[in-house]
Amino acid sequence: RADGGGKKEMGYDEVLLHLGEFGRYQKRIYFLLCLPTISCAFHKLAGVFLQAKVNHRCLLPYEFANATYPLPPERINMTLPWDSATKSWSSCSRLDTNFTEEYFDSGVPANRTVPCQSWVYDPTKYVSSAVTE
Structure with a gap:
């Protein structure tokens, strides 16, 4: 054209x-x-x-480094504070106490919380990720 x-x-x-x-x-x-x-x-x-988000909780002072993720139900209330923002047990802080048998038998959780120093990860969904390493 x-x-x-x-x-x-x-x-x-x-x-x-x-x-x-x-x-x-x-x-x-x-x-x-x-x-x-x-x-x-x-x-x-x-x-x-x-970088998948893995369920985790604080490693408690009386636990070994190879502790398993689930806590016995009777110990959850005595070791981890309730997080009202997420409506679940806190995964970034724990109750500040000495965790003796007398403390667990008393059934009264401590008032003060402290940040976690190390964590235990739930391996049911992801065995290993950049977050857990």
């Missing part, structure tokens, strides 16, 4: 006829361009699996 200025306007099909269709060279370039996008996708999605 010629316009008033003597220039020829070409449509998409005409350009393809002039340059050639999607051949071996274009396929190779397309493949090479796709390689970095694959690694970017893995990098972008890795955080979903590596």
Whole structure:
């Protein structure tokens, strides 16, 4: 098609006829361009699996480092404070007491809380993640 200025306007099909269709060279370039996008996708999605939020609680002073996540029901009220914001037992603080058998037998929880020094993680959903390591 010629316009008033003597220039020829070409449509998409005409350009393809002039340059050639999607051949071996274009396929190779397309493949090479796709390689970095694959690694970017893995990098972008890795955080979903590596930084998963794992249930946790404080490691109590009387427990060993390899303690299991669940606490006996009768000990939860005596060791962890209730967090009204999350409506669950706190996972970032514990009651400040000496945790003797007399304390547990009394049935009256301590008033003061202290922040956790270390944590016990629930391995039922995720065995290992960046958070637990």
